[in-house]
Amino acid sequence: MAYTGDVSPGSAPDVRELPDLVITKVSVGPMDNNAYLLRCAHTGDQVLIDAANEPQRLLSLIGDAGLSTVVTTHRHGDHWQGLAGVVEATGARSLAHSADADELPVRSEPVEEGTVIPVGDCGLEVIHLVGHTPGSIALLYRDPAGTPHLFTGDSLFPGGVGNTEGDADRFTSLVNDVEHKLFDRLPDDTWFYPGHGKDSTIGEQRPSLPKWRERGW
Numbered sequence: 001m002a003y004t005g006d007v008s009p010g011s012a013p014d015v016r017e018l019p020d021l022v023i024t025k026v027s028v029g030p031m032d033n034n035a036y037l038l039r040c041a042h043t044g045d046q047v048l049i050d051a052a053n054e055p056q057r058l059l060s061l062i063g064d065a066g067l068s069t070v071v072t073t074h075r076h077g078d079h080w081q082g083l084a085g086v087v088e089a090t091g092a093r094s095l096a097h098s099a100d101a102d103e104l105p106v107r108s109e110p111v112e113e114g115t116v117i118p119v120g121d122c123g124l125e126v127i128h129l130v131g132h133t134p135g136s137i138a139l140l141y142r143d144p145a146g147t148p149h150l151f152t153g154d155s156l157f158p159g160g161v162g163n164t165e166g167d168a169d170r171f172t173s174l175v176n177d178v179e180h181k182l183f184d185r186l187p188d189d190t191w192f193y194p195g196h197g198k199d200s201t202i203g204e205q206r207p208s209l210p211k212w213r214e215r216g217w
Helices: 055-065 083-090 168-183 202-215
Strands: 014-017 021-028 033-040 046-049 069-071 093-097 109-111 116-119 122-128 137-142 148-153 191-194
Touching: 021 055, 033 055, 033 116, 033 122, 033 191, 046 055, 046 116, 055 083, 069 083, 069 116, 083 093, 122 168, 168 202
Parallel strands: 046 069, 069 093, 093 109, 148 191
Antiparallel strands: 014 021, 021 033, 033 046, 116 122, 122 137, 137 148
């Protein structure tokens, strides 16, 4: 079946097979958090984005192939409830942006804007998006055979940027970063995968950016 990205808590994962990278999306926990397991099609190396909850379920998804790295997109607790269990079971290293890393329950190596995280022969570019939290990041995979793929955590969703709790300065920071670092850099066919809910594309959301700015959230 074709990938749709439509998952819910307890549902089966959805799998997208690119030429060099396999993306498995699963929803875990009571807050319908998305976790993404990425596997290099050539080396078998695996990286998990957001060990959000249900560590045993995530470990079953990882399987016997092992896990090299867990990347946490930001410090909010619903995105790392399964982190300690996954790291303990697999020995994977934990990565997060330096501004959020100390807030996680396990020792996490800091990453910065422009850091490239390897997934076997593939790479994820770190994009720092300030506003939802000080250290929120997106992760960009540039598929050499197709469209870019972007994992946005809670900084960008279909319908708007992430929650900035009514703080005008935080909202301005986030919407500016999303516009200049994502919308200005990436083509319309860029597929993005958020921290909750359904996926979308940059092109589908681009016309709404002025509306987001006007409403202030």
